[in-house]
Amino acid sequence: MKTSRRKFLKVAGLSAFALAGGMTALAGEAKAQVAPGKYVKREGMLHAKRWAMVIDTRRLKTEADYAPLIAACAKAHNIPDIPGDRNVKWIWTDSFDHVFPDDMNNHLNTAVRDKPYMLLCNHCTNPPCVRVCPTQATYKMEDGIVAMDYHRCIGCRFCMAGCPYGARSFNFIDPRLHLPDPVPNPAFPTRMIGVVEKCNFCVERLNEGKLPACVEASDGRLLFGDLEDPDSPVRKALAANYSIRRKPSLGTQPGVYYLV
Ligand code: SF4
Ligand code: SF4
Ligand code: SF4
DSSP states (O other): OOHHHHHHHHHHHHHHHHHHTTOGGGTTSOOTTSOTTOOOOOTTOOOOSSEEEEEETTSOOSHHHHHHHHHHHHHHHTOOOOSSTTOOOSEEEEOHHHHOGGGOOTTOOHHHHTSOEEEEOOOOSSOHHHHHOSSSSEEEOTTSOEEEOGGGOOOOOHHHHHOTTOOOEEOSSOGGGGSOSSOSOTTSOOOOTTOEEOOOTTHHHHTTTOOOHHHHTTTTSEEEEETTOTTSHHHHHHHHSOEEOSOGGGOOOOSEEEEO
């Protein structure tokens, strides 16, 4: 490995890890050897036993409805906009038959069938991406978030093959070449060519006491909270409405629910 790449991996991985774990104070030291998932809790951070998201698709009907949510995520995480099929996706939209193939039928209500649906990593309870990752670059946290440690990622793409939801993107191209200078959020690390990335449930924002960026931009159409807390907005929404999840037959137990 070239010295520059090794040096970058150390710095980038440490930065990502420190930010994600509320360990910013340690960023100047060589703490990258800390085992994944061992986080120092920060005062004021939001806690949950099991973070989950509820998407109210009844109030999200067009691409224009989703645009501010997608823009908020891109801004918060310095996600590049790369033309063509090499783009990086943390949050995106697709058609009903692609999102819910198990529920597709020929006589589905057309209003439900013909609109776009938002997609992101499901932060599965049984995540195959974690099982297949040989380096622990992908790992599950105690609160249900499936996190990534970029400096451990060797770009083998096993996780992409293992994820049945297409929730991961490989950086075929240096993402920094497609970002403005300065980047939209200098406090969040940029990634490099050859690593995989995905939605992180805004763990860095939760650590600062803030809700995920897409939730904040959604005007109440996305809900976020603790699935183990009956008083949380997600539990209340799920108790009062009909909801579905993606590909339930696979047994991954997604942490993202759709009100339809
Ligand atoms: S959606 Fe895919 S990437 Fe996200 S936790 Fe589940 S298996 Fe892993
Ligand atoms: S590409 Fe990176 S995160 Fe994915 S399985 Fe390989 S090492 Fe793990
Ligand atoms: S939860 Fe955060 S990282 Fe995930 S899609 Fe929303 S804004 Fe992006």
